[in-house]
Amino acid sequence: MSVFDFFGMMANDIAIDLGTANTLVYKKNGGIVINEPSVVAVSTDNKKIIAIGNPAKLMLGKNPDEVRVIKPLKDGVIADFQVTELMLRNLILRAQKKRLLVRPRVIVCVPSGITEVEKRAVRDSALHAGSREVHLIAEPIAAAIGADLPIDMACGNMIMDIGGGTSEIAVISLSHIVVQNSIRVGGDKIDTDIINYLRKKSNLYVGVQTAEKIKTTIGSANPLKQELTMDVRGRDIVSGYPVTIKITSEEIREAISETVATIIDAIKRLFERTAPELSADIAERGIFLTGGGALLKGLDEKIRKTVDLPVHVVPDALECVVKGAGKVLDDIDRYRQVLIKRIED
Ligand SMILES: Nc1ncnc2c1ncn2[C@@H]1O[C@H](COP(=O)(O)OP(=O)(O)OP(=O)(O)O)[C@@H](O)[C@H]1O
Ligand SMILES: [Mg+2]
Structure with missing residues (x-):
């Protein structure tokens, strides 16, 4: 049985545009459910999360020593694993709006120029953050699908x-x-x-x-x-x-x-x-x-x-990549061939 055979039946599958500036989450058949800056504020003594997304971005440049404000992605790729995972876990949970009974299948958009090591890092972070299966799509392809190009x-x-x-x-x-x-x-x-x-x-x-x-x-x-x-x-x-x-x-x-x-x-x-x-x-x-x-x-x-x-x-330029990945999620039979085939271990 193909790994995709259940895609159509699963309601909680999601697509994520994990961007350097903004992270967007598209829920299958539900549209964009999260659109927040990729910023996390953590306490310096106990490493607990203080804020994620918009409220964390507002703290940039205004934080005391007790609070670290982190942008866990740099140049389109993960720079801080631990914090990326924390952020992803939080966003995946929020997108589900409930405890994860069935862990979701996830499509993550990645820059087309990324290395195998960087691909593995994205896949592993999404897996540790609670997804069951992770598929990657190159951002330009997702953007082109989102822009309705033929x-x-x-x-x-x-x-x-x-x-x-x-x-x-x-x-x-x-x-x-x-x-x-x-x-x-x-x-x-x-x-x-x-x-x-x-x-x-x-x-x-x-x-x-x-x-x-x-x-x-x-x-x-x-x-x-x-x-x-x-x-x-x-x-x-x-x-x-x-x-x-x-x-x-x-x-x-x-x-x-x-x-x-x-x-x-x-x-x-x-x-x-x-x-x-x-x-x-x-x-x-x-x-x-x-x-x-x-x-x-x-x-x-x-x-x-x-x-x-x-x-x-393109209209909705900021949402185009995640919209394209969402279209792939909604109609996987049509778009299967656009996913990145395999990540070398
Ligand atoms: N009206 C605007 N004029 C100029 N720049 C803008 C405008 N609106 C947003 N930006 C800039 O666009 C960038 C964010 O774009 P986007 O959300 O597409 O990036 P990202 O997907 O998070 O990053 P990447 O794809 O590099 O990982 C920010 O640098 C932001 O300042
Ligand atoms: Mg982007």
Whole structure:
């Protein structure tokens, strides 16, 4: 009997997008039931969990020595096993809304560039966290399914997922990745760029939460029709006192321009390795962007100008990967071949 034969009958199977910035859980036939930052706060003396997800993220940069605020994933892969397992266990339990009588089968989305060791780490964490069976799916494939691209046809589909820790770009045809490029640069790097820029240019020290807020409020990759300003509070590096200064979207664009260029360069490099017939399909259909980074103002326009091709930001860009994995869960017979076949032990 195939391992999937019970998929259709099990009500509690779930798909998880275990992201550097956000973790989303899709419950079979139930849609997205959890969407929270991948952040955990633990007590430093007894290692007990204090908060997971949104409340933990609010503690970032505001914690006393007694509390450690941890982002257990880095660059798209697990950096802290123990904490990832704790987080997963909590999320799986919450998705079930009851004690686990039958442990769920789980599909976890993983970056396409991950190593065998990293795949095993994800599988083992999900197993220890209470799943019965773990299957992996490459994020670009999940994203493409979530975006309703016709991935099973003999046709080149180019999708780029720009997350917190990684940006992955892939060309998919006949349900498989033909070529891919993965860079460990994403939204987190943009936040760091903003912190460094303000420190150097304005003598202002801000934390990651503020940097992210600046990025999502006035950050842009391309000149805006109406440039924006924002009052930012931070610490003056010289005096040490809290101050508020006005910053502009032009300044932030300069701060992040190098990282934006790196992301666009990854697209150009992939085209160099893409067969001409597939390139022709992509030229006609365009490049599809997903992930939170795709929401950076003017990024689509900047890419369009640089590579001279149509660019589309997929609706619900932040949920696209888990939605795709959820579709696989809901219709496993149709999508079986897209799962990663085997993890070498
Ligand atoms: N409106 C926005 N403008 C710019 N960036 C945004 C916006 N909204 C979210 N982001 C950024 O998107 C990133 C999170 O995206 P996403 O949830 O897709 O990442 P992830 O899947 O957790 O990470 P990864 O795929 O790298 O593991 C964060 O860096 C966040 O700041
Ligand atoms: Mg992601």
